[in-house]
Amino acid sequence: MNSRNDNVTQAQKLAALSPFELKDELIKVAGGGATARSAANLPMLNAGRGNPNFLATIPRHGFWQLGHFAMRESERSFAYLPEGVGGFPQREGIVERFDLFVRENKGQPGIDFLAGAVSYVRDQLGLSAGDFLYEMCEGILACNYPVPDRILKNTEVIVGQYLRREMIGKHPFVGEFDVFAVEGGTAAMAYIFNTMRENFFIKPGDTIALGMPIFTPYIEIPALNDYQLNIVNVEADVANGWQYSKKELDKLRDPKVKAFFLVNPSNPPSVKIDEASLQYIAEIVKERPDLIILTDDVYGTFADNFVSLFALAPKNTILVYSYSKYFGATGWRLGAIATHRENVLDAALAKLPKEQKLALHKRYESITTDPDNLKFIDRLVADSRTVALNHTAGLSTPQQVQMVLFSLFSLMDTPDAYKNALKRLIRSRKRALFETIGIPLKEGDPNVVDYYTVLDLEYFGERAYGREFVDWLLKNTEASELLFRLAQDAHVVLLPGQGFGTPHPSGRVSLANLNEADYRAIGKAIRTLLDEYVERYCAQTGKHVAR
Structure with missing residues (x-):
């Protein structure tokens, strides 16, 4: 009796958690860490939080090259001190010194981007290249308060x-x-x-x-x-x-x-x-x-x-x-x-x-x-x-x-090459997920963005298995049970859609933070779990469900 009450209390506590805090509980069940492995040597697949596993490299290279230039600018002041003291960059002549820096470092990652950025700011936006470079150098050196405070x-x-x-x-x-x-x-x-x-x-x-x-x-x-x-x-x-x-x-x-x-x-x-x-x-x-x-x-x-x-x-x-x-x-x-x-x-x-x-x-x-x-x-x-x-x-x-x-x-990316690459990346992941689950994927909707996808139990379940099965499943399982089963049995972490206000029990899958093969593995795990519930439904009701 006490054990049952404890379970109810625990379920109520979990239900009160934000989905981002519930994620931590699911991670514990799934193995405890992003690199944890189960006894079956299965990696944990965390498709919960939407931190992307891709990033823009070119502007980061530009950031580090700008840092090198800014340090040269700083070291022009107090050069007579051997103790490593620098000063603020100097506005006068900064464009000419930057052009020299670019020529000296031609071919280094980020240099062409940085030179193009200065050109774009001057030629396309009509700003002073000198004022821009001074603001960026002072900014990357972090040698002054943000002025104006709202934004530079x-x-x-x-x-x-x-x-x-x-x-x-x-x-x-x-x-x-x-x-x-x-x-x-x-x-x-x-x-x-x-x-x-x-x-x-x-x-x-x-x-x-x-x-x-x-x-x-x-x-x-x-x-x-x-x-x-x-x-x-x-x-x-x-x-x-x-x-x-x-x-x-x-x-x-x-x-x-x-x-x-x-x-x-x-x-x-x-x-x-x-x-x-x-x-x-x-x-x-x-x-x-x-x-x-x-x-x-x-x-x-x-x-x-x-x-x-x-x-x-x-x-x-x-x-x-x-x-x-x-x-x-x-x-x-x-x-x-x-x-x-x-x-x-x-x-x-x-x-x-x-x-x-x-x-x-x-x-x-x-x-x-x-x-x-x-x-x-x-x-x-x-x-x-x-x-x-x-x-x-x-x-x-x-x-x-x-x-x-x-x-x-x-x-500066006028053909949207970076944007189109990211779109291809996440949409191929969604295709892999849906194909493996066995859900028909409707493509071509211009409003679908695909950074996340919601696996709506009621909506997709009814189309795949029929309304009677969905009614049985909702009656016989808690909303979070499927998520905990996925975490425990398959080491897959999703977030509960209802924590975001979805009307039906569902799981949020981030399509940004794993590789395509991982989404196929997640799809297989979801399909396996659903097949198990279908078998239980058929055994209890004596009804047949086409799969």
């Missing part, structure tokens, strides 16, 4: 151009936008939630909408005692290709909904919002000009012809982007927040009641002589360092340099 001057132009290319594309876009360089998309989320609360955009008891399924922290943060928000789920439907129906999107018309947060392309389905739905949301925004939208578009660079909601409703939308997945740079912690220079957030701040304006005036008066007109994005910067430390705010300058080099690498 030339860095903002280059990152802005990258966001225009990847997030806006050919869509018409009127006006300019500001960028805040942050420590990855996770920092962006934390900063935005905090500043929205501090500036009275959200308060306990308010309602926000979430485009479901969604990256789990967007579900968990609003429930914290810091926020205590009510949630309206805007559900995407697997049977509808993971798109939002008009009926679901109409929930945004409710004036109680203060903000709409979404990940596009979605996580975990990895499907971008189709053009019709983007237009429909933009029409709702016209009817509800006070609606705030946050779109987290980290996977947009894996999509074909991606257009962000930021392009269609720029004045209502906060854009969040992370460099982590596309460039294989999760450890660099590189992200950006962008807001249009004419936006509803700043307009709403100007219309706050007198008492709230006074409170915010007092909050920000130590960092500006005009706190009432401090823009929302600059409040993000200040709040990221609890206002009082605003003078030391900002993403570390070497991080900003790598962000710039990643951006220029993409901007």
Whole structure:
């Protein structure tokens, strides 16, 4: 009796965990580490967390070569001291010295890229090559505070151009936008939630909408005692290709909904919002000009012809982007927040009641002589360092340099060779997975991005084995049982889709972090497990299932 109660308690504890914490429990069951091997000499295959096993090499080579040049620049000062003391780079003559450095190191990895980057910045973006090189050298040496604190001057132009290319594309876009360089998309989320609360955009008891399924922290943060928000789920439907129906999107018309947060392309389905739905949301925004939208578009660079909601409703939308997945740079912690220079957030701040304006005036008066007109994005910067430390705010300058080099690498890759290589890579992995499981793979949907895929038990199970089998399986197994069985029997780790808000029991498979042969092994393990349940079903019910 006690043993059964202990098992129930343990199941309840596991059910309360975030899928990213549950992953650790699954890893323990599967073998304990990425290189652990079972008694059968089987490697653990962790397709849970979406850390890619690919990365962009060319801009990294450029980073290290730039570091060598910057060190030469630094050592020009205080050269008379033998103790290894350098100084700041000198602006005068820096372009000529860089050209000499390039000639001396011709043929070294990253040199041609770095020379091309300087040429692109000067010839295509119209920036001063000298100012750019000085900013990059000072930045990579990390010898000064980030100034401006929101983002370095030339860095903002280059990152802005990258966001225009990847997030806006050919869509018409009127006006300019500001960028805040942050420590990855996770920092962006934390900063935005905090500043929205501090500036009275959200308060306990308010309602926000979430485009479901969604990256789990967007579900968990609003429930914290810091926020205590009510949630309206805007559900995407697997049977509808993971798109939002008009009926679901109409929930945004409710004036109680203060903000709409979404990940596009979605996580975990990895499907971008189709053009019709983007237009429909933009029409709702016209009817509800006070609606705030946050779109987290980290996977947009894996999509074909991606257009962000930021392009269609720029004045209502906060854009969040992370460099982590596309460039294989999760450890660099590189992200950006962008807001249009004419936006509803700043307009709403100007219309706050007198008492709230006074409170915010007092909050920000130590960092500006005009706190009432401090823009929302600059409040993000200040709040990221609890206002009082605003003078030391900002993403570390070497991080900003790598962000710039990643951006220029993409901007200079006019045929999208790197992007197309990554698309081929992850899509061949998905094909291998589905073929081995025995699930027909529908190809050709331009909205499917394939960074992840969701193995929806109800949707795929019904099509493969029939509705009666699925009903039996759901009745006779816990939602996480199949995941633990995969971990224990086959040393395969997936994340539970329901932790991301999927409507049916499912597993999220990252297609980014293992090789093609591994996905075939995962597919075989899933097929073996399902066949075992089919046999049990047939034995218990006396019914036959075609396989």
